[in-house]
Amino acid sequence: MSTVAASLAHRHSRLDHVEPALVALLRQLDPLLVVACLIGSHVIYGKALSMATIALALLAFIICRQLFGRFDPPLSGFLRTHSRILLQWSAVVALLLLCGFAFKVSAVFSRKALLTWFVVTPTALCVAQALRSRVQKLVTHSTAAPRYIIIGVNDVGLELARRLPEAGFSGYFDFRSPERITPLVNPAKFAGPCSNVADYVRSHGVSIVYIALPLAKAPRISELVNALRDTTASVYFIPDVFAFDLIQGRLVEINGMPAMSVCDTPFHGMDAVLKRVMDIALAGFGLLALLPVLVVIAVAVKLTSPGPVFFRQRRYGLNGEEIRIYKFRSMTVCEDGPQVTQVTHWDSRVTPLGRFLRRASLDELPQLLNVLQGSMSLVGPRPHAVAHNEKYRALIDGYMLRHKVRPGITGLAQVNGLRGETETLEKMSARVRYDLEYLRDWSPWLDVKILFWSLGVIWDDRKRAY
Numbered sequence: 001m002s003t004v005a006a007s008l009a010h011r012h013s014r015l016d017h018v019e020p021a022l023v024a025l026l027r028q029l030d031p032l033l034v035v036a037c038l039i040g041s042h043v044i045y046g047k048a049l050s051m052a053t054i055a056l057a058l059l060a061f062i063i064c065r066q067l068f069g070r071f072d073p074p075l076s077g078f079l080r081t082h083s084r085i086l087l088q089w090s091a092v093v094a095l096l097l098l099c100g101f102a103f104k105v106s107a108v109f110s111r112k113a114l115l116t117w118f119v120v121t122p123t124a125l126c127v128a129q130a131l132r133s134r135v136q137k138l139v140t141h142s143t144a145a146p147r148y149i150i151i152g153v154n155d156v157g158l159e160l161a162r163r164l165p166e167a168g169f170s171g172y173f174d175f176r177s178p179e180r181i182t183p184l185v186n187p188a189k190f191a192g193p194c195s196n197v198a199d200y201v202r203s204h205g206v207s208i209v210y211i212a213l214p215l216a217k218a219p220r221i222s223e224l225v226n227a228l229r230d231t232t233a234s235v236y237f238i239p240d241v242f243a244f245d246l247i248q249g250r251l252v253e254i255n256g257m258p259a260m261s262v263c264d265t266p267f268h269g270m271d272a273v274l275k276r277v278m279d280i281a282l283a284g285f286g287l288l289a290l291l292p293v294l295v296v297i298a299v300a301v302k303l304t305s306p307g308p309v310f311f312r313q314r315r316y317g318l319n320g321e322e323i324r325i326y327k328f329r330s331m332t333v334c335e336d337g338p339q340v341t342q343v344t345h346w347d348s349r350v351t352p353l354g355r356f357l358r359r360a361s362l363d364e365l366p367q368l369l370n371v372l373q374g375s376m377s378l379v380g381p382r383p384h385a386v387a388h389n390e391k392y393r394a395l396i397d398g399y400m401l402r403h404k405v406r407p408g409i410t411g412l413a414q415v416n417g418l419r420g421e422t423e424t425l426e427k428m429s430a431r432v433r434y435d436l437e438y439l440r441d442w443s444p445w446l447d448v449k450i451l452f453w454s455l456g457v458i459w460d461d462r463k464r465a466y
Contacts, residue, residue, distance in 0.1 A: 030125060031064035034092075037124055041117040045110060052108045059099065063092050066270050068125075080445070082126050087444045089122045091274050094281065147205055149173060151194060151224065152212035153181050156240045160212055170206055173197050175220065194220070198227040206231075212238045247401060247439050265404040266442040274444055279378050282451075283371035290365060297362060301328055305351045310366055315383035320403045323375040325383060326366035330354025361458050367409045379447040380408025381435035392428055402435040405442075412438040412446075415453035 035057045042049060067088045100106035145168035150157045153174045161169065171191030174181055181190050191200060201209060209228055213221055221237065228235050241249060241260055248264040267275050287294075298309045310326050317323035331349040350358065357363040370376035376383070381402040384392070393399045413419075413434035422428040438446070 030068040030128060031061045033124055033128055034060050034064050034121055037121040038117050041113045041120065042110065044116065045113050047110050047113050050108075052105065056096070056109065060092065060096060063095055067092060080443075081129060083445045084443070085125050085129060086122050087448075089125065091277070091444075093118055094277065146207035148208035148210060149191060149197070149201070149206055150210045150212055151197065152214075152238075153184050153190070154212065154214070154240070156238055156242065157210075157212035158185070160210060160238055170200075170204060173200075175217075194224060197224060198231055201228065201231045201233050206233050209233045209235045210238055211235065212240075214240050245398070247404070247436065248442075263401065263404075266439060267405060275377065275447070276374075278444065278447065279371050282378055283368045286365075287368050287372070290368075293362075294365060297328055297357065297365070300353055304353045305329075305332060307332065311363075314386045315407065316386060316389050316403055317375050317383065318403065318406045320400060322386065323370070323383070323407075325370055325376065328354075328357055328363040328366060330357050330363045364409055371409070375406070377406040377408045379410060379450045380405050381411050381438065382414060382431075383407035392425075392432075395425060396429050396432050398436060399432055401439065402432060404439060410450060410454040411435065412450060415450055415457050419457065 038053070038057050038060065039049065042053060047053075097106070100109075145165060147168045147170050148164070149170045149172070150161055151173045153172050153176070157172065161172075169189075171189050172181070172185060173191055173194050173196075175194050177193075178187065178190055181187075197209070200206065211221060211224060225235060239260070241262070244262050246262060248261060248266045250261045250264065252259050252261050301309050307329055309329060311329040311331070312324050312326055314322055315325050330351060331354055332351060354363065367376055371378055389399075411434070413431040416434055418427060418431045418434065422431060
């Protein structure tokens, strides 16, 4: 092993955030707040704290530590933040109820106390979040806020200044001359050339230095970092990762080594668990509730036209692996070869019953079995026939990225008017753009909204679908 490799082998990094200590402390109190609400709900009704209640409190604490322990994006907004809290708490309640019914211990607890706990806790969590936001604003915008500078007058540096509190900002530095900087920023905010950075930091009591230079400036960045080692300032490098088309861009840690995710699936850790739990619960409930409808449709398909009840076709699933999806047969043919012709308006291959099933999207109901199997999800990019995949992956940039998640029965493209036939390349490109937007912006709340929107789309399109 070389000297450089040997030195790297003993180095590691960790992912963290730089929020004020008081805000970080308040964030860690959320699981304790959940436990406090549980105890308070029992005290209100005069219920003693039994061993079962203590075990419930411990289980709730462990689950909440996993769900509530992640960093909340500061720019998520009021509605999105509180929606996330409600969804996270709903997931906790669902898991606790599942455990209670599985181990047959639900009768041990007071229903009044538990119902009160379920209702009061999300309110308390939202109040705690509002308090944290208020404390963070007071700390970061106070006159005691640390002084900082930004090295790099470019898109990244300007955007960083917009997101940071104005209190404590001492100015920009750059390698370029003031004449070239003036069109980009107010001259009063330009503190000087990069050659004077270390002296300026020492003489003006600067606590934080943000380096927002492009990666092409690596040698100069190294010189700056070495010069700043003679100061007491904290130094942060802000790479211009926005030069890439990010799909679930995030900072990750790979066994102690930092990495930037440029293109990734949104489903890691508890997000993957939450997504799968929602799929299993809703698909299982849907199959049980719609069982009589499924039986009637199966019998009708068999009696009205020759052929199998179910239409099975090869599609690409997660990571581009081949899967077989199930649908009620709505046509006189079951195409699944190198050439698959999309259904057109008044297609002669569609049976009279099949036309009704397609308009009401009832032919898609057997895909609930795919969801339970794990080859599909309720919400995600719609799977295309293998023949269509092979055709469009060569024509549309980023087409295969849509397979970084499980395909869905419905998706963002479908609720935005791209349901059914995509007879032109422009329509397919638009569908792929929505699929990639889904990957970028996924959240449990987005899945819930798409499911409700889908019901409205099916109703509105019942006369236009074919």
